[in-house]
Amino acid sequence: MKRDSRLSSVLHALLHMAEHDRPMTSEALAQCMNTNPVVVRRTMGLLREAGIVASARGHAGGWSITADLSTVTLRQLHEVLGEPAVFAIGNHSEVPECLVEQSVNAALDGAFAKAEALLLEHFAQVRIGDIAADFARRHQSIRTPQA
Amino acid sequence: MKRDSRLSSVLHALLHMAEHDRPMTSEALAQCMNTNPVVVRRTMGLLREAGIVASARGHAGGWSITADLSTVTLRQLHEVLGEPAVFAIGNHSEVPECLVEQSVNAALDGAFAKAEALLLEHFAQVRIGDIAADFARRHQSIRTPQA
């Protein structure tokens, strides 16, 4: 299975945008992120629907942030992306007739559900603004490496 | 992405085998599990290397359980399968040069690591014998449905 890296991608994009005064084009974001402008538009389009960013066409167009990043959480972004499947491990059949398989699924489902709940709780507590601040700290430590 | 269902599969196989006195052939297991005999051999081969099952060729050959299932945990099986990736969501690049992406990865990695740790802890506490017992209970409730 190929892993879904859109959450990572949109975070990356948002942080770059937060550093810019003016809108960034899909082209520019794609270069930052080592991907394709169309992929950027597709993914950022979901954030636009959620009111987190806005897009403008034509000259001086591009993507800009509309929400307050200190109020947007990882969990919201995950939801905006359509709540993609979290696990790469799963049952062979989700609706088995076989009684044995039903017991197997029951044993696994509980464990996965708890882990997913923990992950989403954690996501709910991480605000994008916090990540931006973390970036600022790292950036600072490079500009002034002597402590 | 297709999900890795081998953990589910080997559990299914072990429980069926536990119900049998004699060895079960790859063919028979494959039918139970709605898959292919070669896939069964490949996966069960890993359990054999770990000493959980044994295989015999020729007449009356097949797969049989050698370990005490009440001492084998889900976590062990996960290890035996090579500790496959747990998450279907991940970073765009694991070793980014971009400082922004480093902050993004840091934010996500922590959350995923905690969720994985919880999952594996849970796995460590589930013994295959317990699942077999759960199955026996369900099986019983069908044989004697009037409570």
Added chain:
DNA sequence: TTTCATGTAACTTTTGATATTACGAATATG
């Protein structure tokens, strides 16, 4: 009106899991 930039459908590529084919090796049975 030309250029820039998004919007989006359609298609291709890539990747990882699973399935299949084919054949070799070992073992029990008559």
Added chain:
DNA sequence: CATATTCGTAATATCAAAAGTTACATGAAA
């Protein structure tokens, strides 16, 4: 010992999901 059975395994094919690409329409600014 000949044969049927069953695993062992390499090589290949199929499948599904994510990501990338192409192509072109739409809209906005200079």
